[in-house]
Amino acid sequence: MQLKGIHHIALNVKDLDCAENFYTDVLGFKVTHRFSKGLRHLMLETGNAAVALFETPDLKVQEAMNILSEEGYLHLAFEADPADFKKIAEELQTKNIGIRGPVKRGDGESIYFNDPDDNHLEIHCDNP
Numbered sequence: 001m002q003l004k005g006i007h008h009i010a011l012n013v014k015d016l017d018c019a020e021n022f023y024t025d026v027l028g029f030k031v032t033h034r035f036s037k038g039l040r041h042l043m044l045e046t047g048n049a050a051v052a053l054f055e056t057p058d059l060k061v062q063e064a065m066n067i068l069s070e071e072g073y074l075h076l077a078f079e080a081d082p083a084d085f086k087k088i089a090e091e092l093q094t095k096n097i098g099i100r101g102p103v104k105r106g107d108g109e110s111i112y113f114n115d116p117d118d119n120h121l122e123i124h125c126d127n128p
Contacts, residue, residue, distance in 0.1 A: 005048075007050065008043065010052040010054055011053055011076070012054050012117065012119075013054065013055055013115075013116075014055070014056065014057050014061075015055070015116075016041070016053060022116050023044050023053065026092070026095050029046050030045050031044055032045045039054045039055060041055060051076070061119075066118070075120035075121060078122070079123075080125045082108075082125045082126065084125075085109060088111075089102060092113060092123075098113060100112040100113070106126075107127050108125050108126040109124070109127070110124040111123050
């Protein structure tokens with residue numbers, strides 16, 4: 001079997017419009033597709049893979065995400081250029097996104113934060 005890589009990662013969100021604003025206005029991603037059949041969802045281009053956001057208004061995700069992330073390390077990590085890392089952390093803070101870190105991880109640094117639905121996110125940069 002020869003796979004090409006990751007096509008997309010899917011996240012559940014309670015309010016698709018709110019989540020879209022966060023992922024486009026805060027993180028700067030672009031919506032490439034919108035779907036209304038079945039679960040309302042959209043696809044975001046992130047640079048090297050896509051993120052799909054699926055609206056599931058009745059899903060109670062906070063407790064599950066805390067268990068999966070704190071005990072199982074479930075999170076979605078985005079990559080940043082080391083030259084931009086400090087500016088990205090500052091920009092998140094100016095947009096009132098509470099971050100944890102930066103934390104040294106391996107040969108780089110990471111910051112951690114949550115989206116409006118408590119999905120655990122990371123921005124990581126490798127040291128040059």
